Amino acid sequence: MTDAAAPAGAAGPPPAAAFATLDRGTATCAAALVGRVDRRWRLVAAAAVPAGADPAALVELLVERARDLDPDLAAEMGLDARSAAPPRIEATGSPAPHAAVLAATDATRRLLEADAAAAGWRTSGASAQRDDALAMLRRATRPGVAMLLVGTGDPPSAEERDLLGEIVALAAGAAERRPDLPVVLVGAAAGRASDFPLATDVVTVPRPHGDPSADLRAILAARRAGPGDPRQALVVAAATLAGVLDLRVELLEVGMSGALRVRAEPAGAPGEAARVAAREVPSALLGLADEAAVDRVEGWTTLPIDRARLRDRLAELRLAPWAEGGGDGPLLRAAALRASVERLVEATDAELGGPAPDLVVLAGGAWSSIPAPAALLVLADAVRRPGVVQVALDAARLLGPLGTIEDAVERTAVLRDLVPDALVPLGTLAVARGVRGGRQAGHLRVVGGDATVEVELAGGRLALVDLPPGQAGAATLAFRGTADLGARGRRFAAPATGGLAGLVVDLRGDPLHLPDRPDERRGLLGRWEAALWPEHDR
Amino acid sequence: MTGLALVPARRLLVERPVVRIALEPGDRVVTTAGAFVVAGDLLAERVRDPRLEEVEERDVRAVPAQPGSWVAAEHGRRGSVAAGEVLFSHGGRRRVATGPHLDLVTAPAAGRVTAVRPGAAIELELDGVGIPGSALLGDPGHGRLVLLPGDGEGRLPLDVAHAGAIVVFSGRADAETLTRARAMGIAGAVVPSLAERDRRDVEASEARQRAGIHRLAAFPVLVVEGYLRRALAGPLRDLLAALAGSPVGLVADPPLLVHGGPATALPRPAPDRVRIRTGPEAGGDGRFLALAGPRRLTAGVATEAARVRLDDGREVVVPLGDLERFA
Known part of the structure; x- marks a missing residue:
């Protein structure tokens, strides 16, 4: 909190009846106004503006809107014209910093780069095995490098022991040139801290993966993220959410500085903390990360533009990520989002894969840059995982700021109140694997309220059932052959919760087979997109 | 509230900008922190194709030598080592970056050297103001500013009379136009935007020109906006028009057009x-x-x-x- 008056109240001044949250990302700044109504925290107003805008003015705008809509309620929440601005909770993001990785062998370089990337660092690495000393030093002293990571395996190989002295001497030479550069020494290199200049900030991690108290990723993550880092806060919020909802939660966040995947499960027993695992992937950022990103976006785009133009538009997206909210800008973002999520899932599946969770939460501004139902389709396109999941969108971007509340009890209480407002339900996504295409594959029956909907299922297609937010139903899927819906069988029963996209049954196959010819691929993707995004060709 | 504060703000002028001139290991710094410089003053000698030499420390006289220090050419018992920058020493052997061809790194504008980091960067606090761009292609340079007329096709107004000048293309420019400008002796260019394909062509052309033994001077290209075709913003056009005829510099980190005059004299x-x-x-x-x-x-x-x-x-x-x- 940036103010003494906490949401749940504190000693001294009267407890605040309203507070504002700010999620300051690298592309947009989202603010929400939260007020206490009928003894519950409720979302009163929310808006997002480009990142360069004044956040205080944004909060002021929300307060003004609250006053205009219901002056009495605003006064009750302490938001009348005479009151001071409400206290704020902020999560502030920053571009992923750059670490130079120096290792004796290429195998160790790859491991260290993976650890640094998982902690949110962009990396460029060199090894004595592959590069000469000049190239390694150049890499370490390049402008923009914010940390030097030097290491060996644990334990070091014979080759690493031979090269260790040279690597450390080289890194010390780099530190001599850049006294401001912190150095992290890993493995056997940790014993050579005395070789560095006295003014250098040296951190030693002798056993990077064998000592929980000196876990390399945790140390690197702590050095990257300042207080109020939105990605660290989202990990905390996802764990809290899993506990509050008693559901297995997966959170996917994509932004201009990288992407985050979190898996959280409720505690096994009362009094225990929720289990949470997370990984950041800086290379899965939205837009132009590298040439491979252009290939991926080109594979997903529904825009008829050539590669050179696509590259320019993605590069432009990096310069002004908030621009072009209309026209074909959202189509470009949807393609870039698919590419980013696909890359995020590929990079994290070994650690965070597994059966489908109960709830997938889409967080971050990128998901709000396309219509909500289209966000569910992007998820279905990029995460080909059999199972039935509920999907929700953190539309007001409350989770990041709420994750910065240090007191777990207070955070849980606020989040419990705000969940119905914070998470916009997109619907239920059922992805089936092993269903043959081009024929009658089965039957779907959804019973919700007084109505019953029957749909014939065809392989290779999407089936949509309009199930509005707030409505819950029971879905029965009966297939002619054996299908995989998280478990193998012919007949499945699953709860279906409504949302802006309704119930989506995806029988398009896993992996998704797309035509090689660009025009045919764009046409197919466009038809799927049109089903959930009717405004997309206007 | 009017809401103007919610419109993303773009910096039009930076007063007394702090800029960094990138150095590579092996480059020889010839200035010191605190020195005052004017445009064209020598800051460093850049080794064009640096190579690594190893020498036994017991064979050379200048010991100990700190990483980043410059050592003169020496002839030891087992051979000779050229002058160069000490990268590091280990196991009784010293690694020195050296090379036969030197290029000159000069100050892009008047100012003061605030920090020198051998092999990394020289930091300068420049006098006057800087106009931010989004990228600079090529090495920093300087010249008098000339605004080309027309809506920016760029082909017609180029003239050898502009040799030594930094020209502003207010509309479209492409790699071919910029290469032609360089061939005419123009010292640099300011363009509203440049597509990635053109950027690669310009950089490749620059690299080829600079790889020759009789290399040409640097040809910096400041991209003000981005990648997609766009005209210069009105306030920026007014600023550049006010600076026309004045000496300006182009720097890369951060990408700026710098001018030694006071900000108060410029239209806002x-x-x-x-x-x-x-x-x-x-x-x-x-x-x-x-x-x-x-x-x-x-x-x-x-x-x-x-x-x-x-x-x-x-x-x-x-x-x-x-x-x-x-x-």
Whole structure:
């Protein structure tokens, strides 16, 4: 909190009846106004503006809107014209910093780069095995490098022991040139801290993966993220959410500085903390990360533009990520989002894969840059995982700021109140694997309220059932052959919760087979997109 | 509140900018922290194709030598080592970066050297003001500023009379035009935007020119906007017009056009002046009137918008993300 008056109240001044949250990302700044109504925290107003805008003015705008809509309620929440601005909770993001990785062998370089990337660092690495000393030093002293990571395996190989002295001497030479550069020494290199200049900030991690108290990723993550880092806060919020909802939660966040995947499960027993695992992937950022990103976006785009133009538009997206909210800008973002999520899932599946969770939460501004139902389709396109999941969108971007509340009890209480407002339900996504295409594959029956909907299922297609937010139903899927819906069988029963996209049954196959010819691929993707995004060709 | 503060602000001028001139291991620094320099003063000698030499420490006299220090050529018992920068020493062997061909690294404008980091960068605090761009292709350079007439096809107005000048293309420029400008002896260019393909061509051409033994001078290209075709913003055009004929420099880190004069002498736009950067009305300049509230755009996305009165008198509603103001 940036103010003494906490949401749940504190000693001294009267407890605040309203507070504002700010999620300051690298592309947009989202603010929400939260007020206490009928003894519950409720979302009163929310808006997002480009990142360069004044956040205080944004909060002021929300307060003004609250006053205009219901002056009495605003006064009750302490938001009348005479009151001071409400206290704020902020999560502030920053571009992923750059670490130079120096290792004796290429195998160790790859491991260290993976650890640094998982902690949110962009990396460029060199090894004595592959590069000469000049190239390694150049890499370490390049402008923009914010940390030097030097290491060996644990334990070091014979080759690493031979090269260790040279690597450390080289890194010390780099530190001599850049006294401001912190150095992290890993493995056997940790014993050579005395070789560095006295003014250098040296951190030693002798056993990077064998000592929980000196876990390399945790140390690197702590050095990257300042207080109020939105990605660290989202990990905390996802764990809290899993506990509050008693559901297995997966959170996917994509932004201009990288992407985050979190898996959280409720505690096994009362009094225990929720289990949470997370990984950041800086290379899965939205837009132009590298040439491979252009290939991926080109594979997903529904825009008829050539590669050179696509590259320019993605590069432009990096310069002004908030621009072009209309026209074909959202189509470009949807393609870039698919590419980013696909890359995020590929990079994290070994650690965070597994059966489908109960709830997938889409967080971050990128998901709000396309219509909500289209966000569910992007998820279905990029995460080909059999199972039935509920999907929700953190539309007001409350989770990041709420994750910065240090007191777990207070955070849980606020989040419990705000969940119905914070998470916009997109619907239920059922992805089936092993269903043959081009024929009658089965039957779907959804019973919700007084109505019953029957749909014939065809392989290779999407089936949509309009199930509005707030409505819950029971879905029965009966297939002619054996299908995989998280478990193998012919007949499945699953709860279906409504949302802006309704119930989506995806029988398009896993992996998704797309035509090689660009025009045919764009046409197919466009038809799927049109089903959930009717405004997309206007 | 008018809501103007919610429009993303773009910095038009930076006073007394601090810039970094990148160095590579092996480059010889010939200036010191605290030194005052003017445009064209020598800052360092750059080794064009540095190579690594190893020498036994017991064979050379200059011991100990700290990493980053410069050692003179020496002839030891087992051979000789050329002059160069000490990278590091280990196991009784010293690694030195050296090379036969030296290029000159000069100051792009007048100012003071604030820090010297051998093999990494020289930091300068420049006098006057800087106009930020989004990227600089090539090495820093300097010259007098010339605004080319026309809407920017760039082909017609180029003239050998502009040799030594930094020319401003107010409209379209491509790699071919820029290569031709360089061949005419023009010292640098300022372009509104440049596509990635053209950037690669310009950089490849620059690398080829500089690899020759009789290399040409640096040809910096400052890209003011981005990658997609766009005209210079009105307030920026006014600024550059005011600087026409004056000596200016182009620097890379951060990308800036620098000028030694005071900021007060330069035209500044009214605070409510906005430019439509993207969208259907892209390129339009006008006055910010008020916030228009959340609007649903054609693609189905809802976003905050503002009312703007364009210079042609029309009043339009524009998403905040498509607007920019100048601070």
